[in-house]
Amino acid sequence: MSTAVASRGPRVLALALFALSLGMVAFALVSLVIPGTDALPKRPTLLTVLIVTCVLLSYPLVGTLVAIRRPENPIGWLFVVLGLGFTVGYFSTEYIGRAQISGWPLPGVALVGWIGNWSLPAIIGIAFAWIPLLFPTGHLPGRRWQIVAWTLAITMALGITSIALRPGPLDTSNFGDLANPFAAPGLAGLLGAVDAVYDPAIAILGLICVGSLFVRFRSSSAVERQQIKWLMLATASFIVTLGAAIITQGEAAFLVALLAAASIPVSAGVAILRYRLWDIDRLVSRTIGWAVVTVMLAGMFAALVVALQAVLAPVTNENTLAVAASTLVAFALFQPLRRRVQRAVDRRFDRARYDGQRTVQAFGGRLRRETDLAYAAGALQATARDAVHPTSAGVWLRGDGR
Numbered sequence: 001m002s003t004a005v006a007s008r009g010p011r012v013l014a015l016a017l018f019a020l021s022l023g024m025v026a027f028a029l030v031s032l033v034i035p036g037t038d039a040l041p042k043r044p045t046l047l048t049v050l051i052v053t054c055v056l057l058s059y060p061l062v063g064t065l066v067a068i069r070r071p072e073n074p075i076g077w078l079f080v081v082l083g084l085g086f087t088v089g090y091f092s093t094e095y096i097g098r099a100q101i102s103g104w105p106l107p108g109v110a111l112v113g114w115i116g117n118w119s120l121p122a123i124i125g126i127a128f129a130w131i132p133l134l135f136p137t138g139h140l141p142g143r144r145w146q147i148v149a150w151t152l153a154i155t156m157a158l159g160i161t162s163i164a165l166r167p168g169p170l171d172t173s174n175f176g177d178l179a180n181p182f183a184a185p186g187l188a189g190l191l192g193a194v195d196a197v198y199d200p201a202i203a204i205l206g207l208i209c210v211g212s213l214f215v216r217f218r219s220s221s222a223v224e225r226q227q228i229k230w231l232m233l234a235t236a237s238f239i240v241t242l243g244a245a246i247i248t249q250g251e252a253a254f255l256v257a258l259l260a261a262a263s264i265p266v267s268a269g270v271a272i273l274r275y276r277l278w279d280i281d282r283l284v285s286r287t288i289g290w291a292v293v294t295v296m297l298a299g300m301f302a303a304l305v306v307a308l309q310a311v312l313a314p315v316t317n318e319n320t321l322a323v324a325a326s327t328l329v330a331f332a333l334f335q336p337l338r339r340r341v342q343r344a345v346d347r348r349f350d351r352a353r354y355d356g357q358r359t360v361q362a363f364g365g366r367l368r369r370e371t372d373l374a375y376a377a378g379a380l381q382a383t384a385r386d387a388v389h390p391t392s393a394g395v396w397l398r399g400d401g402r
Contacts, residue, residue, distance in 0.1 A: 014080060021056075025090065051255050058083075058262040059080075060080050063078070063083055065273070066268075066273065073137070073138040074138045075136065093116075095109065109178070111181065124206075129152050136231070148212070159202065162191045167184070230267040230271040231267055234266070234267035241256050
């Protein structure tokens with residue numbers, strides 16, 4: 001009975017934390033649709049709210065699933081806490097706004113603002129330091145990394161304590177002055193010194209922790225490398241889309257960046273739970289292949305339109321014929337160009353599948369010339385391991401009836 005209770009404990013805790021995140025998001029959503037919303041400043045559109053909600057809930061949802069399936073791995077719990085921090089920031093803004101502007105008699109407004117005030121450094125430390133440092137096994141890459149872990153823990157504790165005890169109004173109060181209920185004016189000088197060194201210290205530690213992923217990748221097994229690839233692909237997608245959004249300053253680009261942010265916990269969950277783990281190489285190669293083909297065809301289309309306009313403009317006095325001819329040429333070149341580019345990309349980024357296909361073809365040629373069943377059975381298992389990386393393999397040979 002004690003074993004059953006102990007095994008049920010992590011599941012109950014993970015579900016309780018997820019329910020807390022879900023409740024805070026539900027409050028924020030209800031607050032957006034009830035009367036009095038227009039009085040609150042900077043109200044987002046419905047589409048933005050839906051996307052932000054999906055992004056916020058992706059972190060605690062994936063973290064809960066991983067914590068239930070792999071309770072010994074702290075990565076799932078880190079995503080649960082990370083999602084809780086995101087939803088606290090979302091919830092506290094609506095909660096404080098409704099209390100101070102709409103006049104709702106909500107209890108503990110200062111306490112909610114205080115929690116939301118110091119949740120940001122916790123989010124930054126978990127997202128940019130702890131998760132890269134412990135991913136995917138939940139353990140440090142080596143004993144020498146213990147000093148990094150201890151330094152990170154002490155730095156985060158000092159930074160969170162400094163923000164929690166800082167005198168003055170809370171940073172999350174966008175609707176007027178909201179004093180810190182736990183301010184320590186006597187420690188103002190010490191807390192200011194901690195604030196001055198916290199940001200550069202956490203930035204340096206974050207870079208070191210991100211570098212630990214590359215160190216782990218070089219010395220890890222094949223399975224761990226696939227897991228790290230999933231997280232790296234999602235993170236790279238988020239960085240690229242966020243950079244494009246910052247450059248273009250377009251609302252649609254920022255929404256795409258938000259969706260890319262939701263792919264980070266999903267990829268981490270896929271990696272840790274090992275669901276279709278080996279598909280990452282194919283996903284990377286297909287993404288790169290389509291991107292290269294798109295860029296090449298776009299450049300070719302633009303060049304053809306300009307060239308044909310220069311040739312046909314004196315005759316037709318219109319651009320329609322040049323655009324139509326360029327479109328037909330690009331359409332005709334799409335499939336041959338895609339096959340050639342994809343084959344070249346597969347050789348570089350999906351080498352396992354490319355080599356697996358060659359291994360299967362070579363085995364088929366040997367099998368046509370081989371008569372020894374024992375050798376053929378062993379070769380079949382070896383080929384299956386090299387080609388598709390199964391968790392187990394066996395060969396069944398039908399007897400001759402004797």
